[in-house]
Amino acid sequence: MRLNLTVNGRPHQADEAWEGESLLHVLRERLGLPGSKNACEQGECGSCTVYLDDVPVCSCMVAAGQAQGRAVRTVEGLADGDRLDAVQQSFVDSGAVQCGFCTPGLLVQAHDLIERNPEPTDAEIRESLAGNLCRCTGYEKIMDAVRLAAQRKAVS
Amino acid sequence: MDFLRAASLDDALATKAQRPDIAPIAGGTDLMVAINFDHIRPSGLLDLTSVPELADWSESGGVIRIGAGVPYARIISELGEHLPGLAMASRTVASPQIRNRGTVGGNLATASPSGDAHPALLACAAEVELASVRGTRRLPVAEFFTGVKRSAAEPDELITAVHLARATGPQQFAKVGTRNAMVISVCAFSVALHPDRAEVGTGLGSAAPTPRRAVEAEEFLAGELTSRGMWTDPRPLPETVVTRFGELVAAAAAPIDDVRGTASYRRHALGVLARRTVGWTWDEYSTGRQTCA
Ligand SMILES: Cc1cc2nc3c(=O)[nH]c(=O)nc-3n(C[C@H](O)[C@H](O)[C@H](O)COP(=O)(O)OP(=O)(O)OC[C@H]3O[C@@H](n4cnc5c(N)ncnc54)[C@H](O)[C@@H]3O)c2cc1C
Numbered sequence: 181m182r183l184n185l186t187v188n189g190r191p192h193q194a195d196e197a198w199e200g201e202s203l204l205h206v207l208r209e210r211l212g213l214p215g216s217k218n219a220c221e222q223g224e225c226g227s228c229t230v231y232l233d234d235v236p237v238c239s240c241m242v243a244a245g246q247a248q249g250r251a252v253r254t255v256e257g258l259a260d261g262d263r264l265d266a267v268q269q270s271f272v273d274s275g276a277v278q279c280g281f282c283t284p285g286l287l288v289q290a291h292d293l294i295e296r297n298p299e300p301t302d303a304e305i306r307e308s309l310a311g312n313l314c315r316c317t318g319y320e321k322i323m324d325a326v327r328l329a330a331q332r333k334a335v336s
Numbered sequence: 337m338d339f340l341r342a343a344s345l346d347d348a349l350a351t352k353a354q355r356p357d358i359a360p361i362a363g364g365t366d367l368m369v370a371i372n373f374d375h376i377r378p379s380g381l382l383d384l385t386s387v388p389e390l391a392d393w394s395e396s397g398g399v400i401r402i403g404a405g406v407p408y409a410r411i412i413s414e415l416g417e418h419l420p421g422l423a424m425a426s427r428t429v430a431s432p433q434i435r436n437r438g439t440v441g442g443n444l445a446t447a448s449p450s451g452d453a454h455p456a457l458l459a460c461a462a463e464v465e466l467a468s469v470r471g472t473r474r475l476p477v478a479e480f481f482t483g484v485k486r487s488a489a490e491p492d493e494l495i496t497a498v499h500l501a502r503a504t505g506p507q508q509f510a511k512v513g514t515r516n517a518m519v520i521s522v523c524a525f526s527v528a529l530h531p532d533r534a535e536v537g538t539g540l541g542s543a544a545p546t547p548r549r550a551v552e553a554e555e556f557l558a559g560e561l562t563s564r565g566m567w568t569d570p571r572p573l574p575e576t577v578v579t580r581f582g583e584l585v586a587a588a589a590a591p592i593d594d595v596r597g598t599a600s601y602r603r604h605a606l607g608v609l610a611r612r613t614v615g616w617t618w619d620e621y622s623t624g625r626q627t628c629a
């Protein structure tokens with residue numbers, strides 16, 4: 181099946197996508213965008229989180245054909261050229277990245293949180309990130325990073 | 337496998353009639369897990385996410401129709417006041433990303449005893465709207481579930497909507513699990529007070545082969561409230577009534593032992609959930625102030 185979709189603002193075409201494959205597979209294996217991670221393929225870990233028409237979703241739960249004609253934004257599309265988004269910079273500065281496998285999904289999900297809720301409480305941060313598993317950090321540095329990103333976005 | 341995108345309900349129903357084995361896909365949060373792990377290989381996928389008739393909710397004469405494709409996230413943000421029980425249940429499903437995609441239509445079609453929408457739909461006496469090229473019918477949700485992951489939907493039918501009366505009294509949903517997010521319930525319970533008709537509704541999840549009501553508990557509580565004149569003159573619920581309600585809810589369960597919990601734990605926990613939630617709903621009914629866990 182041929183698929184046309186917009187990814188990070190640019191039109192993309194994937195030829196020969198299998199009808200049963202996921203948007204995550206299309207992004208990683210057909211479009212050369214390995215930022216979104218595949219850690220469970222069952223919606224449990226959130227490491228594949230992308231925006232689908234501005235709504236964060238687990239891309240492993242979206243059938244390829246459901247993305248036809250839609251706009252996808254992945255972790256690769258958060259930075260403005262070489263300038264990292266405040267969420268990305270805050271993860272770096274807070275030491276919220278260890279192995280990094282969970283990071284792309286957390287970045288997209290945290291990005292959405294701060295877009296919708298510029299001053300999230302700790303409870304709101306935890307709630308928003310409840311579907312993103314991290315096996316390394318113990319989450320405290322991730323909490324720091326999201327708080328820092330919200331502060332930075334508020335002054336910028 | 338092929339992939340068909342339905343542009344309208346007629347289009348979707350025509351396809352389902354011709355190819356009853358095709359798998360409809362809405363949020364994909366049940367179906368894609370099964371496909372990714374090669375548990376199923378349907379002959380094709382029928383994408384419902386572009387069908388306008390499934391995509392919205394509406395209200396008419398105090399009854400709310402929720403299109404089968406409305407995701408949990410919208411039920412939570414838009415229907416919390418109209419349908420508090422279903423909104424609370426939706427709020428406990430999975431994670432924000434899954435709630436942005438997953439739908440009540442998909443939850444019903446999967447018909448798992450642990451589906452979190454089901455207890456709330458049962459407590460509200462919801463009706464499931466089913467459609468095929470042969471026509472449209474509505475079924476009380478209690479008659480929809482026929483077995484573990486089995487429903488009364490015919491092979492050529494799609495679930496098009498659920499219909500629920502707008503809440504006329506307090507409603508609650510509570511669920512036992514190992515975490516606050518991303519858990520399949522060990523057991524779940526929903527209760528709704530319907531003062532307009534002096535009735536009580538209940539729904540039990542992960543408590544039997546199908547989601548079910550605790551009919552005796554409903555009738556007992558409604559009878560007590562009526563005979564004591566408490567619908568019109570709310571006073572504190574006697575402890576004996578609360579206790580008996582919990583016992584009757586636990587007695588309505590026919591749970592199993594599995595990896596998530598034992599049958600006896602489930603029965604016990606359902607009684608606890610029933611006592612707590614009925615206390616919260618009654619407090620709200622008598623004081624006008626909402627309580628939650
Ligand atoms: C990580 C994770 C956590 C989860 N946690 C919970 C939880 O806490 N509580 C809970 O209840 N569920 C949970 N689920 C299960 C799932 O999210 C829900 O059952 C959801 O409601 C399914 O809806 P969907 O739109 O994604 O369905 P889909 O996956 O699109 O479809 C599910 C089934 O329904 C059929 N179908 C879909 N729409 C229709 C229709 N309109 N007519 C006829 N058939 C249809 C499909 O063919 C398929 O068989 C979880 C899933 C995941 C991946």
Ligand code: FES
Binds near residue numbers: 217221228238240
């Ligand atoms: S890979 Fe999609 S949620 Fe884990």
Ligand code: FES
Binds near residue numbers: 276278279280281
């Ligand atoms: S940094 Fe390793 S999983 Fe989160």
